Amino acid sequence: MKIEQIYTGCLAQGAYYIESNGEVAIIDPLRETQQYVDKAESEDAKIKYIFETHFHADFVSGHVDLAKKTGATIVYGPGAETTYDIHTAKDNEVFKLGHVTIKVLHTPGHTLESSTFLLVDENGKEHAIFSGDTLFLGDVGRPDLAIKSDLTKEDLAGMLYDSLRQKIMTLPDDIIVYPAHGAGSACGKNLSKETIGILGDQKKTNYALRASMTKAEFIKEVLDGIAPPPQYFAKNAMMNKSGYDDFDSILQKGNTPLTPEKFEYLANTEGALVLDVRTEQDFVKAHIPNSIFIGLNGGFAPWVGALITDLKQPILLVTPSGKEQETVTRLSRVGYDNTLGYLNGGIESWKATAKDIESITSIPVDQFSKIFNSDRINVLDVRKDGEYKSEHLKGDQIKHFALDYINENMNVIDKNQEYYIHCAGGYRSVIAASILKARGVNVIDIAxxxxxxxxxxxxxTNYVCPSTL
Known part of the structure; x- marks a missing residue:
């Protein structure tokens, strides 16, 4: 028996490869599936099953493509309905994989069809659970993402409480926990940086598994502090439910080199968004007018999903050399499949044609300090609410909203004013600056x-909760 976690840091997502006696199961595969096919072939094995723990909201799974390539059966838990062929498992149904078995434990709560897969080894010992978004290390999945459900998030949280106590906490302490996500995922609040754990440790340390916790206490604690889900979550979940175009065709279309002239033509005639994925330092120095910055060196795919509202938006890319295919791939992971190509030769080829170039003024903090007390200065803090509440600049001229909600907060921005923008380190503030600048706002980045x-x-100033005053 072989188990391999295939972890993708930018999505904080874990897919799993399980092999026994020449038969393979893949759990929660990424959109680009050739890696699983190649691995199985290198092991002289055949992919038999593709297990999906639930309809994922934070990424587009590769299950549909992988089934077409391999003939493997897609397995979902009870209640799952799709427009493509699947095997809808019953609770406690067992699947044979070589010398091991995989048992379906229906664990609704994160979503209605959410299931945990229990791996029983060659000796009949309960070895591991692949818990999806039901159980993370340090947390559990958010119960507010069910598709077209008339149930409330409180109803789903109550289901999750029952699932954890009736299906998960009854398992042996030495069982290995393989979750679908780690720290950085928006599918939970307090996920650990660790990506593999032991159930007994979680029973001791995970707040949601506290033995003395009542259902009412669980519902209150699990819902406390949950931010609204990113706008793309529901769209990705629907793609996972209804299917999508095959990844190879998406990659072929998007990984197309374009001359500056063709690039500019498509930008003007197709209504394409110019997405610059270089570093924030490079973007600040020089970029194509009206382009938007979201760098590959940060949380690229989740920020694309949070800020570009239309999955069908035509996109043109400005990338570092050699990062073109990677960029198209990472866009497709969150459902952005309409990439038209990339600027061949990058920003230098654009400059060589003498086309317009713009920059963003970025000033060091000591320079900003000298002008901070001016009555006319406007400062915009685009960090998350928790960061802002922990500590922020003191002054009446400070405005705050998280970058995640910049599209919803444009009404508080005065286009006749100039804004000094900052985040924690510089990545998010340059994203915000690029969006505001493209919409005609004068911006200065605080380096x-x-x-x-x-x-x-x-x-x-440190934040003080009003109830403590």
Whole structure:
């Protein structure tokens, strides 16, 4: 028996490869599936099953493509309905894989069809669970993502409480836990940086598995502090439910080199968004007018999903050399399949044609400090709410909204004013600056963000909850 976790850091997502006696199961595969086919072939094995723990909301799974390539059966838990062929498993149904078995434990709560897969080894010992978004290390899945359900998030949280206590906590302490996500995922609140754990440890340390916890306490705690889900979640979940175009054709279309002239033509005639994925430092120095920055070196795919509202939006890419295919792939993981191509030769080829280039003014914190007390200055903090509440610049001129909700907060931005923008370190503030600049707002980036600000002589304040005053 072989088990391999295939972890993708930018999505904080774990897919799994399980092999026994020449038969393979893949759990929660990524959109690009050739890696699983190649691995099985290298092991002289055949992919028999594709197990989906639930309809994923934070990424587009590769299950449909992988089934077409291999003939493997897609397995979902009870209640799952799709427009393509699947095997809808019954609770406690057992699947034979070589010398091991995989048992379906229906664990609704994160979503209605959510299931945990229990692996029983060659000796009949309960070895591991693949818990999807039902159980993370340090947390559990958010119960507010069910597709077209008339149930409330409180109803689903109650289901999750029962699932954990009736199906998960009754298992032996030495069982290995393989979750679908780790720290950085928006599918939970307090996920651990660890991606593999032991159930007994989770029973001791995971707040949601506290033995003395009542259902009412669980519902309150699991829902406390959950931010609204990113806007693309429901769209990705529907793609996973209804199917999608095959990845190979998406990659072929998107990985197309374009001359500056063709690039500009498509931008003007197709209504394409120019997406620059270089570093924030490179973007600040020089970029194509009206382009949007979301760098590959940060949480690229989730930020694309949070900020580009239309999955069908035509996209043109400005990338570092050699990163073109990677960029198209990472866009497709969250359902952005309409990439038209990339600027061949990058920004240097654009410059060589003498086409317009723009930049963003970025100033060091010591320069910002000298003008901070001006009555006319406007400062925009685009960090998350928790970061802002923990500590922020003190002053009436400070505005705050998280970058995630910039599209919803444009009404508080005055296009006749100039804004000094910061986040924690610089990545998010340049994203915000690019969006605002493309919409006609004058912006100045504060280099180094709040990390630099709090180490300067600028006044900051710790947040105090009003109830404690």
């Amino acid at each position: 180094g963000g709040f990390s630099a600000i709090k180490n300067s002589d600028l006044p900051t």
